[in-house]
Structures are given as C-alpha cells and as structure tokens.
Amino acid sequence: MAYVPIADRGQEMSHPHSWVTKYVWSQDHKVIAIQYSITAIAVGVVAMVLSGLMRLQLGFPDTFSFIDPNQYYQFVTMHGMIMVIYLLTALFLGGFGNYLIPLMCGARDMVFPYMNMLSYWVYLLSVLILMASFFVPGGPTGAGWTLYPPQAIAQGTPGIGAGILLMLISLGVFIVAFTMGGLNYVTTVLQARTHGMTLMRMPLSVWGIFTATVLGLLAFPALLVSAIMMTLDNLIGTSFFMPAMVSMGELNEHEGGSPVLFQHLFWFFGHPEVYIVALPAFGIVSDLISTHARKNIFGYRMMVWAIVGIGALSFIVWAHHMYVSGMNPYFGFFFATTTLIIAVPTAIKVYNWVLTLWRGNLQLNVPMLFAIGFIFTFTHGGLTGLFLGNVVVDLPLSDTYFVVGHFHMVMGVSPVLVLFGAIYHWFPKITGKMFSETLGKWHFWLTLLGTYSIYLPMHYLGFLGVPRRYFAFDGTDFIPASAEAANVSITVAALIVAATQILFFINVIYSLFYGKKADPNPWGATTLEWQTPQNPPEHGNWGDELPRVYRWAYDYSVPGAKQDFIPQNVPPEAVEKAE
Amino acid sequence: METILLFIAAAIVTCLTYLWRNQITEKPWLTAGAIEDDASGVSDEIDPAARTGLMVFLAVVTSVFALFISAYFLRMELNDWRPLPEPGLLWVNTLLLFIGSFGMQAAWNAARREDKRGIQNGLLIAGAFTLAFIGGQLWAWQLLSDSGYFVYSNPANAFFFVFTGLHAIHLLGGLWVWLTTTHRLWSGAHLETVGLRVELCKTYWHYLLIVWLVLFALLLST
Numbered sequence A: 001m002a003y004v005p006i007a008d009r010g011q012e013m014s015h016p017h018s019w020v021t022k023y024v025w026s027q028d029h030k031v032i033a034i035q036y037s038i039t040a041i042a043v044g045v046v047a048m049v050l051s052g053l054m055r056l057q058l059g060f061p062d063t064f065s066f067i068d069p070n071q072y073y074q075f076v077t078m079h080g081m082i083m084v085i086y087l088l089t090a091l092f093l094g095g096f097g098n099y100l101i102p103l104m105c106g107a108r109d110m111v112f113p114y115m116n117m118l119s120y121w122v123y124l125l126s127v128l129i130l131m132a133s134f135f136v137p138g139g140p141t142g143a144g145w146t147l148y149p150p151q152a153i154a155q156g157t158p159g160i161g162a163g164i165l166l167m168l169i170s171l172g173v174f175i176v177a178f179t180m181g182g183l184n185y186v187t188t189v190l191q192a193r194t195h196g197m198t199l200m201r202m203p204l205s206v207w208g209i210f211t212a213t214v215l216g217l218l219a220f221p222a223l224l225v226s227a228i229m230m231t232l233d234n235l236i237g238t239s240f241f242m243p244a245m246v247s248m249g250e251l252n253e254h255e256g257g258s259p260v261l262f263q264h265l266f267w268f269f270g271h272p273e274v275y276i277v278a279l280p281a282f283g284i285v286s287d288l289i290s291t292h293a294r295k296n297i298f299g300y301r302m303m304v305w306a307i308v309g310i311g312a313l314s315f316i317v318w319a320h321h322m323y324v325s326g327m328n329p330y331f332g333f334f335f336a337t338t339t340l341i342i343a344v345p346t347a348i349k350v351y352n353w354v355l356t357l358w359r360g361n362l363q364l365n366v367p368m369l370f371a372i373g374f375i376f377t378f379t380h381g382g383l384t385g386l387f388l389g390n391v392v393v394d395l396p397l398s399d400t401y402f403v404v405g406h407f408h409m410v411m412g413v414s415p416v417l418v419l420f421g422a423i424y425h426w427f428p429k430i431t432g433k434m435f436s437e438t439l440g441k442w443h444f445w446l447t448l449l450g451t452y453s454i455y456l457p458m459h460y461l462g463f464l465g466v467p468r469r470y471f472a473f474d475g476t477d478f479i480p481a482s483a484e485a486a487n488v489s490i491t492v493a494a495l496i497v498a499a500t501q502i503l504f505f506i507n508v509i510y511s512l513f514y515g516k517k518a519d520p521n522p523w524g525a526t527t528l529e530w531q532t533p534q535n536p537p538e539h540g541n542w543g544d545e546l547p548r549v550y551r552w553a554y555d556y557s558v559p560g561a562k563q564d565f566i567p568q569n570v571p572p573e574a575v576e577k578a579e
Numbered sequence B: 001m002e003t004i005l006l007f008i009a010a011a012i013v014t015c016l017t018y019l020w021r022n023q024i025t026e027k028p029w030l031t032a033g034a035i036e037d038d039a040s041g042v043s044d045e046i047d048p049a050a051r052t053g054l055m056v057f058l059a060v061v062t063s064v065f066a067l068f069i070s071a072y073f074l075r076m077e078l079n080d081w082r083p084l085p086e087p088g089l090l091w092v093n094t095l096l097l098f099i100g101s102f103g104m105q106a107a108w109n110a111a112r113r114e115d116k117r118g119i120q121n122g123l124l125i126a127g128a129f130t131l132a133f134i135g136g137q138l139w140a141w142q143l144l145s146d147s148g149y150f151v152y153s154n155p156a157n158a159f160f161f162v163f164t165g166l167h168a169i170h171l172l173g174g175l176w177v178w179l180t181t182t183h184r185l186w187s188g189a190h191l192e193t194v195g196l197r198v199e200l201c202k203t204y205w206h207y208l209l210i211v212w213l214v215l216f217a218l219l220l221s222t
C-alpha cells in the first residue's frame, strides 16, 4: 500500500452543522486555537490587573488601604503563575500551536481532533478552578509562584486552606489538558505532514512549537509529581517535603521532610518551562523577521539545531535557581557551566536574526516592529541571565529586583512582544480582516518604551539590594530615598503600559467588525497557511486536494524570480522568471 | 535525580536519532523540487498516528514514574526513613498482572489471525486478572494499614502508597479503553477497527507490567 498522508484519507471529517458544534464543541483546530487564545488572554488581563495593584502598593506605599500584606503576596503569586502557565504556555502552544501546526504542515486538522477539543475544555476547567480560589475563604495562595514548602502550606502564609489546594488541583488539571494537546501537536508534526514537507522544509515556527511541546511533555510531569506530593503533605500529613518545625508556637505534625527535594522537582520543570515559552517565540519571531525582511532566514539549519540543542540542554541547568539553597560547590560549578553553555546556541540565534535583518528589504510594519523589539528585550534579558548564572554573582543578587528585572525582560516582555507580533501577523488570516497600522504602531512604541522604563530601573534597584516579594520597605536603612522615586516612576510607567493594551483590544475588536477585507496573503509570505483556497481557511483547510510542497519556507527574494517570494507549494517549473 | 536524568538522556538520544534519520542535515535551500512521498520519513503503516500517540504518551508516563523514583532515592537518604516490609501478597498480585498482560497478548495474536473468539477470550482474561490485580493491591493497602503502616507514618510508606496508587490509576485508565473495546467487539464492530485498539491495549499492558516490575523490584530492594 502506498503511503497516503493521514490528512489525505477520506477520513470522517464530520462537518458541523449547528452553531454550537461549529463554535462551542468544535473539533476544528482553528476554532480550538481561538478558544484557547481568548481564554488565555482573558486570564492574562486578570494577571495584568494584579500587577497593576502590586505596582500601586510599591509606588505609593501607605496610600491604598485596600491592599494589605497578605493580599500583596496573593497578587504576586497569582500574577506569576497565571502569566507563566495559564497565559504564555497556553497561548503559545494551545493557541498558536493549534492554529499553525496543521496549516503550516499542510494537514487538514490535528490527528486526534476529539482529544484536541477535550484539551481545551479541560484547560478551561483548570482556569476556572484557579479563578475560584479568589472567592474561597482565605483567598488564593500567597506562597509565591514557586510554591516552596514549607511556607506554602505552613501557618502564616495566606491561602493555606482552600487557596493552595485549588492551586495544586488546577495545576494538575492544566497538565492533563496540556498532555492531551501536546500528544496532538507532536503526533501531527510527526505523521500528518503533507506531500513533500520534509522535516527540514518546516517553517521555524513549527520547529519551535514542536520542540517546546516535547519539552513540556517531559517536564510538566515534574510539576505534577511535586503537586501530588505537596497535596498529600497538606491533606494527609505525609512528610515528603515538610520538615518538623515549630510554627506559630506549635510543633507541626510533620517530620524529616526535605524542602530542597521540592526545589529540585520544581525547577526540573521550571527551567524547561522557560524554554517551553521561549522556543515557540524563537520560531515565530524567525518567521516574522524573514518574511518582513524579504530575505531567507540566515542559517536555517543552525536555527533548527539550536532549537533542538537548547531543548536538550534545558534539562541540565535547573539548579541555577537553587544556588542560594546551598549545594555542593562542585554542583554549583557544574550548573554554572551548563548555564553558560546554553547561552551559545541562544546567542547563535540572536546573531542569525540580526544577520537576517542585515541588508534585508525591511518592511517596518507592525509585526516586524514587534519582532525587532523582541531582539532588543531578549538580548537584554539574556545578558543579565549570564550574570545570574554565575554562583558568585547570583548570591548577592538573588531575590532582589535585579532578578525581577531579568526574568521580566527575558520571559515576560520578550514572549509577549512576539505574541503581539504574531497576533498582528496572522490577524488577516484568522479573521480575514486588516487591522489598523496606526493603532498598532502606537501600541508597539508605548509598550516597548513603557516596559523598558519599568524594567531597566529595576536592575539598579537590585544593585541597591531592594528585595523582591516585599510589600513595603520600612526599616530598611540601606535603601536610599532615590529608590522610592524610582518606584514611583516604575509604577507610573506600569500603569501607562497597562492602559496601552486597551489600544490593542480596540484595534482587534474594531478591525474584526469594520476592518477592511484582507488579501489572502497580504505580506507575500511563503508558508502554506497563506496559500489556503479560502481566507480565512474553512474546516478541512485545503478544499479537495492537499497542497504539495516543493521547497523550504524561506524562498524570499530569490535571484531570477519575478516575485520576491516563492510559496512552498510552487513547483520549480512554475516559478515566473524575471525579465 | 539520576533516574530522571537517565530517562531524559534516553529520550534525547531517541529524538536525535529520529531527527538524524530524517535528514536533519539536509540543506533545504538547495533541494527545491518534488519529493517521493515517503521521504518525509513516514512509513506506509495502516494507522501510525495512534501508535505514535501512544508512544509519546508512554514517554510522558515514564517521566512521571522516573521522577517519583528520583524523589524516592533522594528522600531515602534522610535519616527518618524506616523501610517497609512488603506484604507477600504482592507476589501473588504480580502473577495476576502477568496473566492479565498475557491475556492482552493472546487477544492481539488472535486479532492477527482475525479470530474473533480468540480476541474475546483474551480480552476477558486480561480484564478479569487486571481487576483482580487492582483488588489485590487494595488488599495489600488494607494489610499494611492494619499492621500500623499508615500513609503518613513514614515516607517509605507514603511512597509505597503513591507508587501503587498511581500505577493502579494508570491501569484503570487502560481498563476504560478495554471496556469500550470489549463493548464494540460484542456489539459486532468490524475486526479491523478493533484490531488497532487491541494492539494499543497490548502495548499499554506490557508497559504497565514492566513499570510494576521495576517498582516492585525497587520496593523489595530498599
């Protein structure tokens, strides 16, 4: 039997008929992608509001009576956890992974559409459980997004009753949802690519999302395992993590548990998590840059190898988050070394982006601006990461605002810029409408400059020793008054950035209804999703016949060709020659 | 953390080998043109997607167990660890699970001969003995609790309950697929559509048998 791509077989593509099966219980990867994205962005807004509240407290202490120290911890925790897991992971993989993988690989859908649908609904459930913790007695947990025991479940931390329990359950449910989605993404990339789509012809977006999913499938279990053990410590009184200790004058019921064990498990997930968020961003930004610079990506093979190499290395650096927990100096040396080694493939990627821009025919439209902004913020955050990777530098800077500045640059701002760029880039495909360039540019510049004014000063606060996760800095004489001024200005910038995001929502919603009709391929891009017979693509994506792929994804400005791009499904003999 | 690192290393080697075999060294910018269809590295099997999906899922489950085992070793080093006397019943349970796995194998062999009776018998054996295994594990829990080894009284006990519980939950998930498969078979579905499910069940059962053997060996030796 000759090989027939799965998507090509007359499989039961049950075309939905009612509104409910089409948009609610949908098995179409594009609808699921949109459901994922809307949910993720909605919780993301909650997390952003929380950060605004924290900033109000930090910029203007003693002014807002409705924020007390306990609430501050709850805000910190929920903000961090939502941003990292429920926004970024879900939006990159559940949102863009779902939308792009089948379209870019030339498949009709994910290979297990029903499971894909379940994945979304289970994800929604996890979000609802998490949100429910705002309304239970004691409120959400205030343990910090790292949930370190013993304090995560010890007296004195806010939300040690229902709050922490709901958090752990929600994480478990999220991991189930992610696994269902992840199995789909991996299997679809491996087995449902269309004719001629070899691995090395896949766009880098797919490579990034694919590798990130593999990382997620291997790393999320560590979070699951620690969540299970912590739940047992909390509910049944086991002592996996909980040591014997006197808290609030009482001896607790545990003995002998090891908090450091939790840290190992948590960061065994936590560091790969950084790359689960970063690799899709790397991939997508490569495609944005290449398309809008009208140039093939510099060093495609290196880019692929770097993605795979970073993915592999990301499993042996986790303890750089634990230098201050105390460890054998040789281990510290080992993890510092691996951390610096992982910077090599990362730096290669940055060089390649810059070299792609070099002498390109740059189209400074909104997606491109966001992509270039990403190169700046990522380089910036990556460089401070090199500092923190060294034990001797990390020890004094750990748990200061330097760290807050670092990780927000590298995994807060940078992926978010890519997400915005990606949303603008694929907006014409997803909705069939064009967005407003002007509003988009305002959105970009205010966000970029605003986030710099938030996070750049934080590095200096860190040098001064201003500690992270503090509600107020009373009685800390070593902190000069100028730090307070800096905090005021950071807060003002944060509020402006938050307000700026309204421009984005206005743009999206307005354009959705009143935007002008988009060309099917407005950017002149080569990848398959821009070559669909309908715009936006319909259920089944490709009409009667699957596209055939004849080339890689980066044939831009090919010498001798008439147009400055050759789509992947154009055979060599059909390329129009320039006169 | 050695256990999980070993597993991750194996996973990485597998991925790299796969990529290497699928021309990750090719220079795509030099090779425009049509490509023979199977060059994308996919074989001409009937339904590779479900098989691949299961393999990836088993990798995830292995990761979970490898992490628990890593945690077990790390926690064992602390001085409040009191080893647990494993009830002899576990040997009987192991035998039950062996037979369950054997039943799945028999069902799969029958499926290849397109022998419906044989599939039915195999599935019945598999289901019954797997349920018996789970019952036996519950009984072992009872025995331990009766003699004062509660979940919370020592980390060794806690790990025992977690290992066995987690393993049983995975079997229950498998039994769900087993249930739908038997249901289809008895309500007269085509053998072809059932065949793939039986094959996947067989793989899953063998896998969980191996996991149990590893866990059991670990518990016995520590």
Ligand code: HEM
Binding pocket: A048, A051, A052, A054, A055, A076, A077, A079, A080, A081, A083, A084, A088, A143, A144, A145, A146, A404, A408, A411, A412, A413, A416, A454, A467, A468, A469, A470, A494, A497, A498
């Ligand atoms: C509107 C932009 C944002 C602002 C103004 C902001 C502000 C803050 C503030 C004030 C804190 C608490 C610092 C402390 O007291 O230690 C914080 C913590 C944190 N933020 Fe953000 N943030 C923003 C966006 C993001 C994004 C996009 C991410 C995604 C990675 C993120 C991830 C985190 C994490 C992981 C923490 C640490 C939570 C913890 O300490 O447990 N933030 N942020």
Ligand SMILES: [Cu+2]
Binding pocket: A270, A271, A274, A317, A318, A320, A321
């Ligand atoms: Cu890290």
